Amino acid sequence: MIVTSSCDLPGYRIEQVISPVFGLTVRSRNAFSQAGAGFKSMFGGELKGMTKNLEDSRSQVIERMEAKAEELGADAVVAFRFDTSDMDGTWTEICAYGTAVVVAPLSA
16 A cells, blocks of 8 residues: 555556545543653653554554555555544544545556
8 A cells, every 4th residue: 555645646647536534543541651741741851652652553543544445445545644633631533544546657
């Protein structure tokens, strides 16, 4: 699956636009991790546990978006983006989205 943040793919022609696709997860915050992160933020530095959680979440939503695109018969996703939102201060929604397309290589 080709995934790009651009609206076109150099070397390929978009043959068919299928549909918008997305992958989504909602994560709750661990009270102990949140307290530790709050304490660490007073002194500065990277919040490694939070960083790992965000990396894992982003990987998961990309995989879900790609699976949906594949299910619809696409072989690429263009105009790929991430979105996050805070829900009630305790949950975080993380979304990967783009447009599922069928592409063909350009002739040489």
